Amino acid sequence: MKFYRKFGMISAFALALPMMAGTALAGSSLTVMSFGGAYQDAQRKAVFEPFAAASGAKISEQEYGGEIAKIKAMIDSGNVTIDAVDVDAPTLLQGCDEGIFETIDWSVIGDKSEWIDGTTSDCGVGTIVYATILAYDGAKMKDGPKTIADLFDTTKYPGKRGLWKNPATNLEFALLADGVPAGEVYKTLATAEGQDRAFRKLDSIKKDIVWWEAGAQAPQLLASGEVALTTAWNGRIFNANKEGHDFRIVWDNQILDSNYWAIPKGVKDKAAAMDFVKFAADPKNLAAMTKYIPYGPVRKTAAEFVAKEDAANLPTSPANMTIALTLDNGFWADHGDEIRKRFTTWLAQ
């Protein structure tokens, strides 16, 4: 991939990046909210604790499941108690459109060109890239699936399939498996025929689908044997393997997406929140995340700080990036409402 090759570049700018503002925040306290689980554990070790040590600020943590409603309700109530929140790309776009995030002052954060295309925004700073992948249990299935088409092949791989209860990624997988080249997926999905085609493909396995909602459910479904195959977020599979499982990842046609730090509108101390976001997006701190969870940094200047053994597990490692699709969040912002409505109806029928 284009951006991976650029990962190798050493940017003098990155090395010159000043560290934290010292003791300016000593005694103050910041509340940050993220997705909990192994992901937030990694953030705690790589970002929160070092930030607290460097700045003297106390970090309080909250967890959520990515529900934008929680942020909106907080802002509507007029009492913004969270200084920075980790959001996924659709939430970032939705929230940016609806004015629930503060504008990011990029002159404080760094040079936008260091970020992979599409991971900078007026409202958020991209941090990590993760992949939605196909996974199976190597202990139960010796000759596992090789391609995304196998997800839809119930004769070759019988059994239930776990899928994320969200149209995003599933419609893409359906079209990819149906033979649409990665480059044309969104062009196809923008048409009524393309959507019909994707839903038809999903229809072919509808009775075999078990839907998961929280990221931790996917490895749990695999572990309990409830499903033979499941889509999952790669970090969750990696962490399940750390607990002794032998889950395998099919990197073919993985779908990449990124997460962001954003600052809720009306935050009490925006400068302090910006300091935190700047620290969280610092190349060294981004690279430190990969020690704990295999989500790749989206800031190219972070690549040089990633240890070789960690780099191999990242979705962005060259070996894993044979065929990949980057989730088009602009597409989902434009068409999401209609497709989600159809998806909700389709599920209930």
Add this chain to the structure above:
Amino acid sequence: MSTATLSLGRSAAMPLRQAVRRAERPARNLAVLMVVPALLFVIITFFVPILKLLATSVQNPEVASGLPQTMIMLKDWDGHSLPDEKVFAALAADLDAAHKTSSAASIGKRLNYEIPGARSLLVGTARVVSAFSPPYREAFLARDAAWGNPEIWSVIARNESRLTPFYLMQAVDLRQDAEGHLQSAPADEAIFLDVLGRTLAVAGLVTLSTLILGYPVAYMLTQAPARIAALMMLMVLLPLWTSLLVRTTAWVVLLQTDGVINDILIGLHLTAERLQLIFTRFGTVLAMTHIQLPFTILPIYSVMRTIPATHLRAARSLGAPPVAAFWRIYAPQTIPGVTAGCLMTFILSLGYYITPALVGGPRDQMLSNFISTYINRDLNWNFAAALGAVLLLVTLGIYGLFLKLAGADKIKLG
């Protein structure tokens, strides 16, 4: 009059009843005062949110306040032809203002509920509208031919009002066509009546199963020796002290394909293949029945305890066979408890969320799951409120029906 009045202390002639009331007033005021905190608590945490929910289900401020000038100009529009230049000019000014305050997306999102594609049309146009110059009509049509579709204009015009029945209609699978006539939603979008029916069916099944399982238990509780009854009561109450989520997860462990129940069935050679128990309607009703059982048992038990055992003995000694004695003497007296228990379980079951989400399949999701989707994922709080309002009305309706059928005196909730 002089004979009917008594002189009490300093007070002049005053009817006795009034005098007593006055004498009791301090105590009564104190009693009222003691209830005030609870009353305020209920009003603030219960009635106000419900009123707010009902209000949210009809609120419609986005388009009217987002496109104020367009709304004024559209008043003269005939409703089916392409609007004239001054409407487009007003829209250009409104969209430019909306772009500057970044509110174009929320206007677009609102219109998108009624006409697919409106969101990208509005946001896309708002982004470039500052470069438009008169004649605006041509500029808009050149940017996107969709502006020439009268349907989008009739949707805009229809949303001039800040109150709308749209969400409530959608919640019962109705919609308005371009002329404003009511019609049912197309078959591939009409799911909410189906979901409502499913919610009622699941709640009904759960109520029935808790009654069948719970009635004999309640009876045994009244008949067993005190020590055994105490132990049984503990077993009835124990699940109530465990978190709902924990009990539901326990059912996941039991029901899953590689789970305990399937292991036992296979072990006993009762079935050759593992049964699909989880993610089914059966699993949902089973888990909900377990959780709801105490709510049905306790009211029945409290009524049964007050029925003197002598009634049954009297019936038997007067020659009634056991079944008739039970059915004609005992059972009718338990009806207040049965109706109370069933009503409680039925109404609580209507609002179930987490159990169907974890144990049920996609076709077992109840109305609450859809409400949560619209709140959390789609950020369509108006529609979530409308679904909530429909559920509330149905619940009140069923409660009213129950009262009418069973009689208010026949329901003993305490």
